[in-house]
Amino acid sequence: MTLRRFVFKSQFDGLPKHSDFELVEEPIREPAPNEVVLEALYLSVDPYMRVFARNVPTGGTMFGTQVAKVTKSKHPGYKEGDLVVGHLGWASHSVVNPDQVKSFGGEVAKPYILPDLGGVSPSTGLGVLGMPGNTAWFGLTKLCQPKPGETLVVTGAAGAVGSLVGQIGKILGLKVIGFAGTDEKVQWLEDDLKFDRAFNYKTVSVTEALKEAAPEGVDCYFDNVGGEMSSDVMNQMNTYGRVAVCGSISAYNATTPVLAPIVQPTIITKQLTLTGFVSSRWKDCWFEGIQQMLHFIQEDKLVVRESIVEGFEKMPDAFISLFTGDNTGKVVVKA
Numbered sequence: 001m002t003l004r005r006f007v008f009k010s011q012f013d014g015l016p017k018h019s020d021f022e023l024v025e026e027p028i029r030e031p032a033p034n035e036v037v038l039e040a041l042y043l044s045v046d047p048y049m050r051v052f053a054r055n056v057p058t059g060g061t062m063f064g065t066q067v068a069k070v071t072k073s074k075h076p077g078y079k080e081g082d083l084v085v086g087h088l089g090w091a092s093h094s095v096v097n098p099d100q101v102k103s104f105g106g107e108v109a110k111p112y113i114l115p116d117l118g119g120v121s122p123s124t125g126l127g128v129l130g131m132p133g134n135t136a137w138f139g140l141t142k143l144c145q146p147k148p149g150e151t152l153v154v155t156g157a158a159g160a161v162g163s164l165v166g167q168i169g170k171i172l173g174l175k176v177i178g179f180a181g182t183d184e185k186v187q188w189l190e191d192d193l194k195f196d197r198a199f200n201y202k203t204v205s206v207t208e209a210l211k212e213a214a215p216e217g218v219d220c221y222f223d224n225v226g227g228e229m230s231s232d233v234m235n236q237m238n239t240y241g242r243v244a245v246c247g248s249i250s251a252y253n254a255t256t257p258v259l260a261p262i263v264q265p266t267i268i269t270k271q272l273t274l275t276g277f278v279s280s281r282w283k284d285c286w287f288e289g290i291q292q293m294l295h296f297i298q299e300d301k302l303v304v305r306e307s308i309v310e311g312f313e314k315m316p317d318a319f320i321s322l323f324t325g326d327n328t329g330k331v332v333v334k335a
């Protein structure tokens, strides 16, 4: 039996390329005491990989999370057939001691057994019932602290996190306005996800769109893209508005510093609160977040969309699609 893994061949320069990765194949060794053999079922590609790949040495396995099946176990906490979510990288199989698995940042991150998802696909353990879902749920509720009747803007609105943020906003009684990069995504947001309004940021002025769609002003902003769009949104915010600074994908592939209109005068005069965060901030209530999102699904309150890419060898294609906007919802590779 062999495993395949993608190694990082060269540092990214601009948009990631296929030639930045190399697919290598090697035998799968037998597990030692306290080790398990894991077979990847679904693998996640996420925008943060573009940013933090700079921590990976050339020749190192590309990092990331996956849903994997335990195929052999010599560890008392795992049995054959268990499904786990873990930082196992871009690898088709892994032989690891779960107690020693580390995230790309170097902290020990023991793979967790996927909770009972009541028949929902295990792939969602990488999306709505995993990191992106918790990013949306906790980021919106804890940091934007929305009140019914308020107006929420979300950018990257048709993506893994953004599509959930907007829907949670509707569940919480907010007026929701989304920005995404194609007319099809805009239509999906309005027709299927019931956003109050959505706009294609590539063809409209964000400022004019908000003046028209939110004349009352914006109270909450869930920022997935950063840059000029975010300056424009903040300029339309109300006094004491709250911004959850989640990501800045508009600049991840930039080769020179990205400039945007300064926002300090707006932050000061409107007395805005901007909070940057990473989802692990809520690691102590991680499974509560998953249960909350699962309840929303079971109550038919959430439309969950995945862009499933078939075949482990397509990992680079799936990853690149995040930056070309080819995905809608959560991108997952089915091994």
Ligand SMILES: NC(=O)C1=CN([C@@H]2O[C@H](COP(=O)(O)OP(=O)(O)OC[C@H]3O[C@@H](n4cnc5c(N)ncnc54)[C@H](OP(=O)(O)O)[C@@H]3O)[C@@H](O)[C@H]2O)C=CC1
Pocket: 046, 047, 048, 131, 132, 135, 156, 157, 158, 159, 160, 161, 162, 179, 180, 181, 182, 185, 224, 225, 245, 246, 247, 248, 249, 250, 251, 277, 278, 279, 280, 321, 322, 323, 324, 325, 326, 327, 328, 329, 330, 331
């Ligand atoms: N802080 C945290 O803990 C977390 C932060 N994030 C961040 O949230 C954001 C969304 O992540 P996620 O939902 O997983 O990814 P998505 O599923 O949203 O995929 C990325 C999307 O970003 C959009 N995009 C790409 N390039 C640009 C650009 N130059 N300007 C504007 N939009 C662009 C594309 O959609 P379109 O067609 O609309 O352009 C694309 O589909 C990212 O910034 C990510 O880094 C994600 C998870 C956790």
Ligand SMILES: CCCCCC(=O)/C=C/[C@H]1[C@H](O)CC(=O)[C@@H]1CCCCCCC(=O)O
Pocket: 047, 048, 051, 104, 105, 106, 131, 135, 246, 247, 248, 278, 279, 280
């Ligand atoms: C400018 C970079 C913005 C990246 C935003 C983003 O997508 C964050 C995603 C985090 C997600 O919650 C799960 C993670 O592991 C992602 C990265 C967390 C980075 C922490 C910093 C760790 C380090 O530098 O060692």
